[in-house]
Amino acid sequence: MERERLTDFTGIAGAVLRRSISGGSLATGMVLGFILLVGDWALMIGGAGKFAAVFSQVIIALALARFAVNGLFGEWGGSIFSGVGGPWTTVLAVAGRYLALSALWLLPLILLGRGAPQVMPGDPSMMLAMMGPALAVLAIYVLAATLTPPVFLIVSVAAEEFNAVFSPQHWRRQFSGRLGDLFAIYVVYTGALAMVLLLGLPVVLLAFAASPK
DSSP: OOOOOOOHHHHHHHHHHHHHSSHHHHHHHHHHHHHHHHHHHHHHHTTOGGGHHHHHHHHHHHHHHHHHHHHHTTOOSOOTTOOTTOOHHHHHHHHHHHHHHHHHHHHHHHHHHHTSOOOOTTOHHHHHHHHHHHHHHHHHHHHHHHHHHHHHHHHHHHOSSGGGGGOHHHHHHHHTTOHHHHHHHHHHHHHHHHHHHHHHHHHHHHHHHHOOO
């Protein structure tokens, strides 16, 4: 009986997940969480809260790019402290391509948020009128932020030059005939994301109980 052969994507998915659950990954998560928390807090205090999403996106892009280039050389632990994949100049190039793709959906949402009219607290009718569009924008943001990172990262790492990430031929080379592999990636990715959200929910609820802000 012929043994089923797995492609690179699905064959290493389990190994990537297993190796990512390590002390180095935990330390990386704590460092990134601290940077995001302090950075967003500083922007809020400085009156530049509207740039918090951009700041967070840049930090996350750098971390993902570091993970990805390390993964190309067999380092699947998910640590920003490892330089197996090369210098930070390579990481910056990958992160730049990733951010360029993310800007296709992030910038329009930021502009929509800046252009939203101000609603007076004592005007319930206006608040209800604005609730629908605001929820729609929020839903698009959450959906895009959840679904685009895997494909954008694959395209960005595989590209040899900046313009390639906007090339249909480049996208076709990466994903043609590999929908099954991509599905496996999303299974691991969304499962891990859901587990993080579940584990973090008690902390969020405790913080909200202490102060809604």
